[in-house]
Amino acid sequence: MRILIVDDSTTMRRIIGNVVQQLGVAKDDYDEAEDGVVAWKLFQENNNYDVVLTDWNMPNMNGLELVKTIRGADKKVPIVMITTEGGKGEVITALKAGVNNYIVKPFSADILKEKLDGLVKG
Amino acid sequence: MSMSQEEIEALMNGADFEPEESVEEAQSDDLAESIEEENFDDILAGIEGISDDEPVEEENFDDILAGIDGISDDEPDATVAAEEENFDDILAGIDGISDDQPSKEEPKVVKSDEKSVDNENDKKYPLPVENEHKVVNQLNEVAEDSEEKASQIFDVLSFILDENNEIQKYNKDMGLFVEKQIVLLESLGTKFPNISIFSENLQLAKNALSESKQLSNKVDGENNIVFEAMELMQYHDINRQKIERVMSVIRSLSTYLNGIFEDDSDKPTVQIAKHISGDGTSTVGSDDLEALISQFANEG
Numbered sequence: 001m002r003i004l005i006v007d008d009s010t011t012m013r014r015i016i017g018n019v020v021q022q023l024g025v026a027k028d029d030y031d032e033a034e035d036g037v038v039a040w041k042l043f044q045e046n047n048n049y050d051v052v053l054t055d056w057n058m059p060n061m062n063g064l065e066l067v068k069t070i071r072g073a074d075k076k077v078p079i080v081m082i083t084t085e086g087g088k089g090e091v092i093t094a095l096k097a098g099v100n101n102y103i104v105k106p107f108s109a110d111i112l113k114e115k116l117d118g119l120v121k122g
Numbered sequence: 123m124s125m126s127q128e129e130i131e132a133l134m135n136g137a138d139f140e141p142e143e144s145v146e147e148a149q150s151d152d153l154a155e156s157i158e159e160e161n162f163d164d165i166l167a168g169i170e171g172i173s174d175d176e177p178v179e180e181e182n183f184d185d186i187l188a189g190i191d192g193i194s195d196d197e198p199d200a201t202v203a204a205e206e207e208n209f210d211d212i213l214a215g216i217d218g219i220s221d222d223q224p225s226k227e228e229p230k231v232v233k234s235d236e237k238s239v240d241n242e243n244d245k246k247y248p249l250p251v252e253n254e255h256k257v258v259n260q261l262n263e264v265a266e267d268s269e270e271k272a273s274q275i276f277d278v279l280s281f282i283l284d285e286n287n288e289i290q291k292y293n294k295d296m297g298l299f300v301e302k303q304i305v306l307l308e309s310l311g312t313k314f315p316n317i318s319i320f321s322e323n324l325q326l327a328k329n330a331l332s333e334s335k336q337l338s339n340k341v342d343g344e345n346n347i348v349f350e351a352m353e354l355m356q357y358h359d360i361n362r363q364k365i366e367r368v369m370s371v372i373r374s375l376s377t378y379l380n381g382i383f384e385d386d387s388d389k390p391t392v393q394i395a396k397h398i399s400g401d402g403t404s405t406v407g408s409d410d411l412e413a414l415i416s417q418f419a420n421e422g
Contacts, residue, residue, distance in 0.1 A: 009359040011272040015352055018280075022349070057363065084363050086125050091133055102130050106356035109349065111127060 001120065002046075003030040006039040006054035006066065007082070012105075016053055016082065019109045023116060036061025040069055049077055051119060053112075056083035056094070064097055071098035078119040082107065258369050258376075265365045272358040279348050279355075286341050286348075293341070297334040303327045 003020055007013045013032045020030055031046070033039035035058045043049065052070065056063040067079055078100045083090075086104040094102055101115045125133075253259055307324035314320060397404045406414070 007359075009362065010269060011276055011355055012359045014273070014276050014280075015356060018349075018352055057366075084360050088125050088129070088133075091125055091130055095133065101134060104125065104127065104130065105360055106353060107127075108353060 001025055001029060001050045002048050004033065004039060004042060004049045004052045004054075005030055006033045006036065006052065006058070006063065008034050008055060008058040010034075012055065012082075016112070019112050020053075020116075022109055023113050035059050036063060036066035036069070039066055043070065043075075051116060052077055052079045053082055054079060056081060056085045056090070064094060067094070067097045067099055080112075080115055080119070082112075258372050261365050261369050261372075265362050268358060268362060272355060276352070276355060279352055283345060283348050286345050290338060290341050293334055293337050297331060297338075300327050300331045300334060304331065 003025060005013050005016050005020075007016065013034075017027075017030060017032065021027065031042050031049075033042055036054075037060045039052070039054065040061065043052070052066075054063040054066055061069070063081060063083065067081070070077065070079065079098065080101045080103060081094045081099045082103045082105060083094075084105045085091075085094075091102050100119060103111055103115060304324065304327045307320055307327055310317075311320040311324055399405055
């Protein structure tokens, strides 16, 4: 499974990377991006991601804009928003923009596993 | 209000999508802007001394002046006390009366009165603010430093995990070896029941295998603790975002206050008086003044 992890915090990218490794994803099977601009560039270059895990608040291009950009290009790749934004309004906004699932930080490895399993099986 | 994971699940399952345009719009806007529009009155209300309702009281000017470098009530006291001792010092303490001649090394070229007054005031007020004293800069440094340290902590945790994986690998190899030894010793013990060394070593091997399993469990438990620590490090990112929120508020407040105190008029800056009647004991009385003038006249 190819995964794109997008977060402006190095620590968060490493945490998420660690969790996906626990789930059996090899280190070479996921890429990291520090903002939406880099993520979109990687997305266009590789175009083989099975899942995108993105933060919301990031510099240059935020996660919501990234989701809209990906969906605007008619990409059906599953997207999970992993963010500190825990308001109902934000969740609805993200879902409307096209995210498939939503995780509020802090999260446990089990939650991410559950969501990823659901996306892969679904 | 933050949503729990269960509530998010409910939303995922197609629960109510109420039209919340305001929320949506607010999200798309910059946080700083939203704060700027809505909360400035509250923010200003929280700042001591700034109020829409009441004019600043006259009594407070003493306090304000006391806080400004270069305006002091103490200096003139000394002037009065030393009245009879040092006439030059007294003169130096009175604005506008000075014996000082312009230094030859540093001639003061005054192009216009207006400009010199501006420069003089600029030197004193406000006090110079260096980059390291700027609050937003400091917060930014804290956030960046914290990120760096968190990354280093993560390196340590990753190292522990890697080492534990190595330990598990060695332990597994040893366990496999011991299991084979147990099979061998059982076979030997069956064939040679009278030789006690086989049965004794069989028991030792079984104990070693049991300890190997315990070691494996302990390492697994330690790994779980490390994973928990890694999960807890998410709070670093959460706290960083809280700091960024404070920075945003400060930036907005700074912009707003700059707007409030900005002087759009073309009126030239006037040099402010240092000692004004009513300030307290800082001003020279009429008798003292006359005495000084006459003494100055005598000396001249």
